[in-house]
Amino acid sequence: MQWHSLDEFLAMGGYGFYVWGSFGVTFLVMAIELWLLNKRCQHTSQEVKQEAI
Amino acid sequence: METKSGFNWFKYASPKTFYPVAGKIIPWCAISAAVLIVYGLYIGLFVAPTDFQQGEGYRIIFVHVPAAWFSMFLYLLMAVYAGMGLVFNAKLSYMMATAIAPTGAMFTLVALVTGSLWGKPMWGAWWVWDARLTSELILLFLYIGYFSLQAAIDDKNRADKASAVLALVGAINVPIIYFSVKWWNTLHQGASVSLTQAPAMAAIMLKGMLIMAIGFWLYSIAVVLIRVRCEILERDNKAAIFKQGL
Numbered sequence: 344m345q346w347h348s349l350d351e352f353l354a355m356g357g358y359g360f361y362v363w364g365s366f367g368v369t370f371l372v373m374a375i376e377l378w379l380l381n382k383r384c385q386h387t388s389q390e391v392k393q394e395a396i
Numbered sequence: 397m398e399t400k401s402g403f404n405w406f407k408y409a410s411p412k413t414f415y416p417v418a419g420k421i422i423p424w425c426a427i428s429a430a431v432l433i434v435y436g437l438y439i440g441l442f443v444a445p446t447d448f449q450q451g452e453g454y455r456i457i458f459v460h461v462p463a464a465w466f467s468m469f470l471y472l473l474m475a476v477y478a479g480m481g482l483v484f485n486a487k488l489s490y491m492m493a494t495a496i497a498p499t500g501a502m503f504t505l506v507a508l509v510t511g512s513l514w515g516k517p518m519w520g521a522w523w524v525w526d527a528r529l530t531s532e533l534i535l536l537f538l539y540i541g542y543f544s545l546q547a548a549i550d551d552k553n554r555a556d557k558a559s560a561v562l563a564l565v566g567a568i569n570v571p572i573i574y575f576s577v578k579w580w581n582t583l584h585q586g587a588s589v590s591l592t593q594a595p596a597m598a599a600i601m602l603k604g605m606l607i608m609a610i611g612f613w614l615y616s617i618a619v620v621l622i623r624v625r626c627e628i629l630e631r632d633n634k635a636a637i638f639k640q641g642l
Contacts, residue, residue: 345442345443345444345445345446346442352441355452355453355455356446356451356452356453357451357452358451358452358453358455358517361453361456361513361514361516361517362452362453362455362456364513365456365459365460365509365510365513365514366437366441366458366459368506368509368510368513369459369463369506369510372502372505372506372509373502373506373615376498376499376502376619377619380619380622380623380626383623383626384622384625384626387626387629387630387633388629390630390633391629391632391633394633394636
């Protein structure tokens with residue numbers, strides 16, 4: 344464990360904005376990809392169901 | 397085509413056979429991806445020590461480097477599938493190439509943005525027109541060009557072929573990105589991990605980065621397979637509607 348307190352962890356030795364910004368952007372973009380993909384798959388499966396009727 | 401062993405290698409090249417197989421692989425990849433990414437984050441944020449030169453700012457590499465690797469690797473994979481599509485005229489290969497592109501573009505964007513967030517404190521600039529950064533930006537444009545070309549052509553067959561040619565021609569950019577730090581005098585630092593030399597970083601940092609990379613790899617497999625299944629359904633559905641229209 345590298346940290347002695349939560350503040351120290353969040354501050355990242357003064358690089359907090361850049362480090363948290365990087366991790367934040369990465370997982371935000373991945374989450375958006377999953378969200379868009381889920382939307383597309385739902386749309387497709389609905390269309391397929393309508394087609395089957 | 398039957399081989400001597402009796403195993404039919406082309407069996408899984410049919411979208412119909414591939415669809416359920418992909419469905420079985422997805423949950424395993426998704427779960428292992430989540431576990432590895434959480435473990436990688438734990439190592440990267442809690443276990444790995446402070447870097448003696450870059451302080452805590454270096455921790456960006458735990459997302460930046462794996463994202464940059466997969467931006468390039470997924471492009472090559474997309475180009476290989478596109479090439480196989482052209483050679484064998486295999487629909488599933490084209491669909492795989494189409495399904496890989498958005499995830500590749502996503503990792504390219506992540507590599508560029510996290511690189512920029514690293515560049516500002518370390519170099520004092522969000523962006524410089526250095527060979528590594530410029531060629532990575534070109535990679536993003538190649539991905540965007542690939543989608544746009546597919547979207548611009550109505551006939552799916554022609555769209556597949558035209559975009560496959562673009563993917564193959566653009567593949568020349570990947571070795572340029574990879575070797576740019578050797579070929580030119582770039583501001584971007586050289587490779588810390590290479591196949592020919594011992595890694596120039598602490599073992600625990602390397603471990604965290606590799607675990608994140610495997611996590612991103614499994615994430616990519618899961619997402620691409622979900623997308624390709626969606627693509628199979630969409631194309632099948634369009635074909636069915638077209639037949640009814642006749």
